[in-house]
Amino acid sequence: DAGITQSPxxxxxxxGTPVTLRCHQTENHRYMYWYRQDPGHGLRLIHYSYGVKDxxxxxxxxxxxxxRSKTEDFLLTLESATSSQxxxxxxxxxxxxxxxxxxxxxGTRLTVL
Amino acid sequence: KNQVEQSPQSLxxxxxxxxxxxxxxTVSPFSNLRWYKQDTGRGPVSLTIMTFSExxxxxxxxxxxxxxxxxxxxxxxxxSQLSDSASYICxxxxxxxxxxxxxxxQGTTLQVKP
Numbered sequence: 382d383a384g385i386t387q388s389p390x391x392x393x394x395x396x397g398t399p400v401t402l403r404c405h406q407t408e409n410h411r412y413m414y415w416y417r418q419d420p421g422h423g424l425r426l427i428h429y430s431y432g433v434k435d436x437x438x439x440x441x442x443x444x445x446x447x448x449r450s451k452t453e454d455f456l457l458t459l460e461s462a463t464s465s466q467x468x469x470x471x472x473x474x475x476x477x478x479x480x481x482x483x484x485x486x487x488g489t490r491l492t493v494l
Numbered sequence: 495k496n497q498v499e500q501s502p503q504s505l506x507x508x509x510x511x512x513x514x515x516x517x518x519x520t521v522s523p524f525s526n527l528r529w530y531k532q533d534t535g536r537g538p539v540s541l542t543i544m545t546f547s548e549x550x551x552x553x554x555x556x557x558x559x560x561x562x563x564x565x566x567x568x569x570x571x572x573x574s575q576l577s578d579s580a581s582y583i584c585x586x587x588x589x590x591x592x593x594x595x596x597x598x599x600q601g602t603t604l605q606v607k608p
Contacts, residue, residue: 385537423498423583423598424538471537480525480545480587483596485537 384408385486387472393492400459402489404472406452412475413455414483415439415447417468424471430455431478462493496521498586498599506605511574515602517567517584525587529558529569532581532601541569541582574606 384407394400404413415427416439426439428447436447444466446458459466472486498519507513519527526545530538542551542558544567550559555572571578584599 421600423585423600424596425598426596473537482528482540482543485539487537488535 385472385474385484387470387486387489389489390487391490393494394462395494396463397461400462400491400493402457402470402472402491404455404457404486406455406474408474408476408484409452410474410476410484411452412478412481413449414473414475415445415455415457416471416473417441417466418471418488419468427457427470459491462491464493467491467493496586496588496597498584498597500582500584500599500602502602503600504603504605506607507574509574509576509606509608513571513574513604515569515571515582515584515604517569517599519565519567519584519586519597519599521565521586521588521597523588524562524565527558527560527567528585528587528596529556529567530583530585532583534580538583571604574604576606576608579604579606 386405388403414429416424418424425441430436430449448456470489473483475481475483501516528543529541532538544560557570560567581601581603583601586597588595
């Protein structure tokens, strides 16, 4: 998986609780992304980062925040989890921007009860 | 509206047979088109990436074609193997910026039976 790890791999939580997912890379790639994958939808971009402390919103960013204090780590936080955020979350990295290949992590399956 | 549509939604073939998956897109401006393979429970893995000027690219038994005029792409799998059972996702990169604007299709689920 191109030196990308995600933690936790599985999580079950209750509505209203905060949740943080972590993506860690060992490739020193500049760009990092968070996607969610749901049945009936293609992968959808939540947030992305183009450098340390540089982040921007994707198409489904409501209810999510991110932080990147180091090149290797990109955190996704659900401030107050809702059932609609039950999904599989994938982190991806790329050396450059959209014209470059993206490498995906193994995913985190999140269930919000 | 930028969209990527794939067909068929699912496909079952016998081991050793060939198959072709289709992808139609309405993304503008167009930057590149990728095919990913996603095994159950894992992240997508890139098979091919094609830019506007490329109309075919191969990766082993996988051959992708691109017709930028009709905005269609296909992924041909030759001599299928059981390990080809997976979801195949067509992804179109839009624009020329570095903002990571990728539009994903919903995927075609391929099952290869012995």
